[in-house]
Amino acid sequence: xxxxxxxxxxxxxAEGIVELDITGMTCASCANWIERKxxxxxxVTASVNYATERARVTHPATVSTDQLLETVAAAxxxxxxxxVEPPATGDDDVEHDPELDxxxxxxxxxxxxxxxVIAMAMVPRxxxxxxxxxxxxxxxxxxxxxxxxxxxxxAVNLRHGSTTMDTLVSVGVLAAFxxxxxxxxxxxxxxxxxxxxxxxxxxxxxxxxxxxLEAAAGVTTFLLAxxxxxxxxxxxxGAALRALMELGAKDVTVLRDGVEARIPVAxxxxxxxxxxxxxxxxATDGVVESGTSALDAAxxxxxxxxxxxxxGMSVAGATVNTFGRLVVRATRVGSDTQLARMARMVEEAQHxxxxxxxxxxxISGVFVPAVIALSVATLGFWLGTGAEAATAFTxxxxxxxxxxxxxxxxxxxxxxxxxxxxxxxxxxxVRGPEVLEATRRIDTxxxxxxxxxxxxxxxxxxxxAADGEDADDVRRLAGALEAxxxxxxxxxxxxxxxxxxxxxxRNLEGRGVRGTVEGRDxxxxxxxxxGDEGFVVPADLHDAVARARALxxxxxxxxxxGRGRGVLExxxxxxxxxxxxxxxxxxxxxxxxxxxxxxxQVARAVAAEVGIDEVVAGVLPEGKVEAVRALQARGRVVAxxxxxxxxxAALATADLGLAMxxxxxxxIAASDLTLVRGDLRVAADAVRLARRTLATxxxxxxxxxxxxxxxxxxxxxxxxxxxxxxxxxALSSVFVVSNSLRLRSFR
Numbered sequence: 038x039x040x041x042x043x044x045x046x047x048x049x050x051a052e053g054i055v056e057l058d059i060t061g062m063t064c065a066s067c068a069n070w071i072e073r074k075x076x077x078x079x080x081v082t083a084s085v086n087y088a089t090e091r092a093r094v095t096h097p098a099t100v101s102t103d104q105l106l107e108t109v110a111a112a113x114x115x116x117x118x119x120x121v122e123p124p125a126t127g128d129d130d131v132e133h134d135p136e137l138d139x140x141x142x143x144x145x146x147x148x149x150x151x152x153x154v155i156a157m158a159m160v161p162r163x164x165x166x167x168x169x170x171x172x173x174x175x176x177x178x179x180x181x182x183x184x185x186x187x188x189x190x191x192a193v194n195l196r197h198g199s200t201t202m203d204t205l206v207s208v209g210v211l212a213a214f215x216x217x218x219x220x221x222x223x224x225x226x227x228x229x230x231x232x233x234x235x236x237x238x239x240x241x242x243x244x245x246x247x248x249x250l251e252a253a254a255g256v257t258t259f260l261l262a263x264x265x266x267x268x269x270x271x272x273x274x275g276a277a278l279r280a281l282m283e284l285g286a287k288d289v290t291v292l293r294d295g296v297e298a299r300i301p302v303a304x305x306x307x308x309x310x311x312x313x314x315x316x317x318x319x320a321t322d323g324v325v326e327s328g329t330s331a332l333d334a335a336x337x338x339x340x341x342x343x344x345x346x347x348x349g350m351s352v353a354g355a356t357v358n359t360f361g362r363l364v365v366r367a368t369r370v371g372s373d374t375q376l377a378r379m380a381r382m383v384e385e386a387q388h389x390x391x392x393x394x395x396x397x398x399x400i401s402g403v404f405v406p407a408v409i410a411l412s413v414a415t416l417g418f419w420l421g422t423g424a425e426a427a428t429a430f431t432x433x434x435x436x437x438x439x440x441x442x443x444x445x446x447x448x449x450x451x452x453x454x455x456x457x458x459x460x461x462x463x464x465x466x467v468r469g470p471e472v473l474e475a476t477r478r479i480d481t482x483x484x485x486x487x488x489x490x491x492x493x494x495x496x497x498x499x500x501x502a503a504d505g506e507d508a509d510d511v512r513r514l515a516g517a518l519e520a521x522x523x524x525x526x527x528x529x530x531x532x533x534x535x536x537x538x539x540x541x542x543r544n545l546e547g548r549g550v551r552g553t554v555e556g557r558d559x560x561x562x563x564x565x566x567x568g569d570e571g572f573v574v575p576a577d578l579h580d581a582v583a584r585a586r587a588l589x590x591x592x593x594x595x596x597x598x599g600r601g602r603g604v605l606e607x608x609x610x611x612x613x614x615x616x617x618x619x620x621x622x623x624x625x626x627x628x629x630x631x632x633x634x635x636x637x638q639v640a641r642a643v644a645a646e647v648g649i650d651e652v653v654a655g656v657l658p659e660g661k662v663e664a665v666r667a668l669q670a671r672g673r674v675v676a677x678x679x680x681x682x683x684x685x686a687a688l689a690t691a692d693l694g695l696a697m698x699x700x701x702x703x704x705i706a707a708s709d710l711t712l713v714r715g716d717l718r719v720a721a722d723a724v725r726l727a728r729r730t731l732a733t734x735x736x737x738x739x740x741x742x743x744x745x746x747x748x749x750x751x752x753x754x755x756x757x758x759x760x761x762x763x764x765x766x767a768l769s770s771v772f773v774v775s776n777s778l779r780l781r782s783f784r
């Protein structure tokens with residue numbers, strides 16, 4: 038635990054809520070220790086999140102920010118106010134985090150040095166003359182340099198009167214190494230030609246003919262591996278914010294004095310006019326001054342059908358202009374935009390999410406000092422009964438070695454590595470161990486509609502011809518005309534082609550299109566458009582439009598030569614397997630809820646098709662978060678499945694977030710589980726795999742603790758040599774690893 042220099046940037050107001058970046062935490066008990074220290078301040082309520090390495094503190098005016106920083110420092114950790122700069126993008130990849138790279142280097146070097154030490158200790162054939170001194174040469178760097186993070190953390194803990202698993206690791210490793218040095222320098226273990234038989238006997242010895250370097254080096258390497266894997270998962274906590282900020286436009290074309298100029302979006306000011314061409318993202322929130330188009334707002338609102346916009350209408354940044362040239366006046370810029378507000382929601386939701394503390398860390402507050410006390414008591418007891426000092430120290434060291442949490446350290450990482458590896462083969466990515474607790478408790482699964490239950494693409498799903506007309510003619514002529522349109526609905530109507538030639542094509546400002554096809558004056562668009570243009574629309578087509586809308590479909594009327602000829606129905610179609618997925622989720626005891634920014638009619642139609650009873654429709658991203666919180670307030674434990682930026686905050690707010698891998702980076706980064714294949718049926722497999730992995734971790738932890746509880750009295754009684762204690766510890770680790778490997782058979 039590194040006590041960093043406390044650095045303050047700009048001190049915020051002394052009253053209210055402040056967030057602090059915390060450094061030096063190595064386990065969940067560190068977060069608990071800092072939280073307790075902060076909460077001792079009068080009027081302060083603090084929540085420290087080990088995963089995001091942040092503390093959220095509510096404090097009165099009488100407690101300054103400097104006092105909060107000093108309190109964290111007094112607890113033995115570093116603290117600072119967060120940087121005001123926006124989240125980094127692109128190059129700031131978590132895979133190249135300097136701290137993570139340093140830990141990886143420490144792990145690799147330690148592993149290379151440890152393997153031959155363990156091999157020589159366990160296999161007499163490898164015990165050449167002087168092997169024990171070679172083992173000392175190889176193990177010393179591991180014990181001193183490799184285990185330095187544990188030693189440093191233990192020292193900081195000792196200075197502040199607390200203990201964690203790091204304390205026991207450090208004491209156990211140093212005890213095993215120190216006793217080995219004593220045996221080599223003052224006992225028979227240092228004699229050239231000495232062999233180290235691997236025995237399973239309970240007997241009292243002075244221990245000076247054995248060395249325990251493999252225990253010291255092995256514990257260090259195993260726990261470094263667990264620490265690296267944990268930190269690698271934890272560092273991804275900020276990826277959602279980076280993905281969100283990447284969505285915004287980087288440059289914008291502004292209109293100043295009638296002249297277009299390209300500038301960075303950061304230079305855009307409220308009130309500026311900017312131009313948005315087809316295919317471009319809107320740089321910020323604003324109001325359309327001139328032009329008509331349809332904006333693809335699925336990322337922000339979840340609506341599957343692009344929204345038609347024109348002069349005077351409000352538009353949001355990061356939406357995509359599908360066709361037409363728009364001139365927009367900026368009304369909100371920077372941190373006030375809808376995209377920025379969503380980024381803040383994701384950050385807050387991630388910060389507030391409760392992390393499942395590992396059982397080892399929860400118990401360490403009692404277990405660690407108890408083991409140290411037992412070791413000291415063992416030493417005192419044997420000395421008091423007149424035993425030789427070597428015998429007393431052997432029993433005391435055996436207590437420390439047998440209690441070394443090697444199996445405890447492996448219990449979570451090995452199960453997680455095997456479980457996540459198997460999940461990756463099945464198209465399931467698990468963020469980390471804190472995810473698994475939620476899978477056991479969830480009873481409700483909220484499903485985003487667009488892109489999750491449905492394909493997210495508009496398709497032509499039906500053609501209704503008027504009496505006496507041919508549906509194929511309606512499809513062919515309407516498709517030919519719409520092939521010249523850039524509107525997303527037009528592209529759905531056009532299909533793949535080929536199409537007859539079109540002449541005299543005109544775009545009627547978001548209402549429809551008109552042109553001449555095969556000598557006929559063809560008009561395609563909203564039902565109202567045909568009446569405005571003097572076309573006669575038969576009553577049966579009006580009925581067809583009403584039926585299509587009742588089913589949640591978009592209805593387009595096609596006509597030629599002054600008369601309506603047919604209705605074309607466009608909809609976002611349900612994915613193959615979505616109905617089966619809902620059945621599987623119900624089979625796991627989960628109640629499905631459909632959540633969407635789309636219209637009520639559309640949502641109800643989709644819900645009926647896949648077998649969902651509860652629907653929440655017409656909600657913006659803020660509404661999705663509120664819908665999840667409302668379910669939680671009713672006592673439900675909620676899983677959320679989504680794929681868009683509009684789902685990111687809700688995914689982070691839910692007790693368990695599952696993102697479709699075919700969706701956006703922001704949704705994936707804000708989730709706990711990612712379904713790579715984009716098949717909703719994998720969601721049920723993901724929950725099953727996560728629950729199985731959690732059960733394996735719990736089993737590992739139980740047996741690891743049971744081993745400690747059973748072995749400690751034997752070691753204290755002087756019947757367990759440190760060598761046998763090391764062997765027992767190794768066997769407990771083998772059991773944990775073997776139990777974890779059973780996850781490879783998950784189907």
